[in-house]
Amino acid sequence: MSRPALLTIHESALAHNLQQVRDRVGGSSIWAVCKARGYGLGLDSCLRGFAKAQGMAVLELAEAQTLRDAGWAGPILLLEGAFSNAETRDALEIDCDLVVHQADQLGWLTGHQSLLARQTSRLWMKFNTGMHRLGFSATTPSQRQALMEPVASLRALVAAGRRGWMTHFACADQPDGIQTSMTHWHALMQVISHQAGECLSLANSAAVLLHPDAHADWVRPGIMLYGGSPAPQMSGASSWSLEPAATLSSRLIAVQSVPSGERVGYGGRYQAKTEMRIGVVAMGYADGYMRQAPDGTPVLVDGVRCPLVGQVSMDMITVDLSACPQAKVGSPVTLWGRGLSIDEVAQGCGTNAYELLTGVTSRVARRLEPHLGDED
Template identity: 45%
Template sequence: MSRPVEASIDLSALRQNLNVVRRAAPESRVWSVVKADAYGHGLKRVWGALRETDGFAMLNLEDAIQLREWGWKGPILLLEGFFHADELELFDKYRLTTSVHSNWQIKAIQDARLNAPLDIYLKVNSGMNRLGFTPDRVSTVWQILRKVPNVGAMTLMSHFADAEKSEGVERPMQRIEQAAEGLECPRSLANSAATLWHPETHYDWVRPGIILYGASPSGQWQDVANSGIKPVMTLSSQIIAVQNLKPGDTVGYGSRYTATQEQRIGIVACGYADGYPRIAPSGTPVMVDSVRTTTVGTVSMDMLAVDLTPCPNAGIGAPVELWGNGIKIDDVAACAGSVGYELMCALAPRVPVVTV
């Protein structure tokens, strides 16, 4: 490796975060959500550190098959189910659990030739209006599926749009209770925020995602700072050049930063082509030589600039943390008007990744 930018994945932090989930929902089993290549951390890198989970939840059939081939024998849930009826042959072969959210999926399951029934998660639209059956239809759909020979165990599944808010699950839970009226059914409802902050939603299975990787579901690190959750991904680089500015000198494309006094800045080998957000403004936090400072100027494709005033001894080769334990990814994302989810998933393929 010649260019110094690097992402490191702390597997012990990942295991710690799973333990936090266990403590938050001690009576529930855990679906560890590993969609989007484990939120940019690399499914192949991290799944072994999550072996103590009860099951894995994801989107891509190909990823589910990979997990089976790597040796995972426990439950695997496809959160959006199958996209084409002919995929049911592979769901059957690899013993995958499918969500069901549309009428055509019911018909496909009825018509499929399977070696054994498939477990299904029936999706309730709790008001988010992405996927799922409206509450008034769920009982009818449940009874239809219950009579289908190709259907095994059934679980009621839903999702929350506002679980990071103190009252964010009240109306969705009313819709879910309406849907479940008269049904004896296990439930899987809680996402990361509900797992942490709404124990009334836990039921049989929780589905944590972002908290496994060490960021806050609210986008505010202070909301999870005392939870025991630890950042898993650290994006780091080095200072590769130093510039001495005079008052009036500008920095970067668009000349969006102007020095008001003499100032040293460092040029860091990291830019938006590495996954750092281009729209992060001057003032976004960064750590240089273990000292907290900020960015200055517009982020370039391959470089960004940082203020070296707080760290006068830092020079070429000084270590830089873009996000990680010292600089929380939520704080960087907030400056960029985004969320930690997006930054994790945007890590570029050209960035070398090491596991710790």
């Protein structure tokens, strides 16, 4: 028997969650964000689960090439654009939509006008409306006025139907979190005289759920597609009718009887208050389980909630089996996913679902539950 650490990928949940986006955004087109190799679940699963999306959005050209090689013929958006002049050419060769967030990228494109003319992909100029990360700055009147030149340069490269304007929200997970950014955005659109045919893209997962006024032409959902809540401080994923797209599981590989007063694990962080049974789970930080998980972090043993006790080690964790007297070596354990919210576990560890999903390491075996039918 091989080590039982396992990530099960529920492809039907990917399709279900995409439909939840569709139900909320009306006529807006959907970029299914598949960066980080589909948030750690694999681009092959994304292709099947998100087959009805209008486009796929990734970070790296290698991811885009994988999608093309697998048969995806629809739009592919490179979320940070190209990282060099040579990559600009390579991205255009496979007809990728490119984000343009700084002047060098615009300059590289001017050197590939003949290639641009043969393709159908869009160029998306990104504006900084308050995130202060990527994008041409647009938070003051003088900054917005200075954007007339780069906007004119992009307009000279492609026709209106192949131009797009985008921004990214820093605080869309808050009820009033996009007001300032939207004020900057509307002022910018007036300055550059938004033209018919030019597409707009603003909304991430949180904005899809909380800010319908920001849906625009294209939305860019990420975490909600994978069953995580983009605003866990407000509502869990299930309240948005989202389903977990993956389950991290393992099994008990040992059971120890620990006398009262004895300490458990590295550093003896946990001390037994009474005589107790401790289960040892084949799962540790080398698998992507959070080393900072505190005592009390829930797991499911045979479907019963049991608390983590003691320090997470590289290959194992230890859990209190008091609530599960039937537990024995071989009993199934769920770390997060179906039956145990990834958001709950993440918040207890001081992190978020994004980190848990993308942090599962390559030594954890993967098992696919294929999506076999159409989503109603």
